[in-house]
Amino acid sequence: xxxxxxxxxxxxxxxxxxxxxxxxxxxxxxxxxxxxxxxxxxxxxxxxxxxxxxxxxxxxxxxxxxxxxxxxxxxxxxxxxxxxxxxxxxxxxxxxxxxxxxxxxxxxxxx
Amino acid sequence: xxxxxxxxxxxxxxxxxxxxxxxxxxxxxxxxxxxxxxxxxxxxxxxxxxxxxxxxxxxxxxxxxxxxxxxxxxxxxxxxxxxxxxxxxxxxxxxxxxxxxxxxxxxxxxxxxxx
Numbered sequence: 088x089x090x091x092x093x094x095x096x097x098x099x100x101x102x103x104x105x106x107x108x109x110x111x112x113x114x115x116x117x118x119x120x121x122x123x124x125x126x127x128x129x130x131x132x133x134x135x136x137x138x139x140x141x142x143x144x145x146x147x148x149x150x151x152x153x154x155x156x157x158x159x160x161x162x163x164x165x166x167x168x169x170x171x172x173x174x175x176x177x178x179x180x181x182x183x184x185x186x187x188x189x190x191x192x193x194x195x196x197x198x
Numbered sequence: 199x200x201x202x203x204x205x206x207x208x209x210x211x212x213x214x215x216x217x218x219x220x221x222x223x224x225x226x227x228x229x230x231x232x233x234x235x236x237x238x239x240x241x242x243x244x245x246x247x248x249x250x251x252x253x254x255x256x257x258x259x260x261x262x263x264x265x266x267x268x269x270x271x272x273x274x275x276x277x278x279x280x281x282x283x284x285x286x287x288x289x290x291x292x293x294x295x296x297x298x299x300x301x302x303x304x305x306x307x308x309x310x311x312x313x
Contacts, residue, residue: 091240120301129202129288129304130241175240177302184229184248184294185256186302188241 091178091189099195106163108192110176111156117179119152120186121161124173133161133174138181168198201225204289204305211276211283211312219274219308221289230272231290231302234258241288247272248294276310284312 091112100106112119118137122130136143136152136159143150149162163170176189202223211217223230229248233241243256247266261280266272272291276283286309290302 093240122302122304127286127307127309129306130290130302132301132303135301177241184292185243185246185254186231187243188233190240193238 091176091187093174093176093189093192095192096190097193097195099197100166102166102168102196102198104166106166106170106194106196108161108174108194110159110161110178110189112159112176112178112187112189113157114178114187115181116154117181117183119150119159119179120177121148121150121159122175122177124175124191126172130175163194166194166196168196170194170196202289202291202303202305204287204308206308207306209308209310211310213312214278216275216277217310219276219287219289219310221272221274221305222270223272223291223303223305224270225291225293225303226269227291227303228269228294229292230266231292232256232262232264232272232274233288233290235286235288235307244274244287283310285310 093110120135121133124130134145147164152159173191175191177186205220231246232244245264247253263275289305292302
């Protein structure tokens with residue numbers, strides 16, 4: 088399978104806690120992106136990190152990229168019930184327009 | 199409003215019928231994509247198009263066909279050859295500014311059910 092992998096598959100935390108999810112990919116990349124999907128909806132872009140970047144922040148989101156390990160992590164700080172959703176990483180291979188999506192992490196934030 | 203629209207939102211098909219899912223974007227993006235999502239799964243690429251009148255097969259193209267006659271439109275036909283078409287179908291587009299592919303913008307999806 089060309090799909091990337093994410094772990095954990097599911098994560099349940101209390102409001103106010105931090106949530107960390109990890110993504111692994113298989114080939115060299117141009118960039119890696121994280122998306123959020125609410126149940127039954129389309130995906131919403133959260134953050135993009137390029138292959139020459141190691142860390143990026145956007146509001147309560149922090150993304151890291153380790154190209155030597157072919158892995159990325161998404162940290163959501165001070166989580167809220169509204170953060171409940173599925174989160175996907177998508178890697179864009181070098182010299183291609185084809186995105187490879189991970190299998191997703193289902194996050195549930197309990198109020 | 200700029201964005202991507204997909205229609206219909208829900209589609210029911212009898213076995214043996216072909217159906218066409220619509221995807222339109224007014225973002226002036228060159229690249230467009232079709233994905234299939236099964237319950238609890240990630241997205242799998244069906245077809246993608248980098249430019250008008252050109253498209254490439256993705257990982258699961260069998261039983262599907264596309265056309266890209268206009269920049270704004272990338273319809274997907276699910277043919278009777280697709281053995282298990284019941285799924286959620288997502289269309290996306292992206293820009294190629296400065297030779298770098300950026301984020302994808304997604305439509306709201308079409309849920310196809312075969313009866």
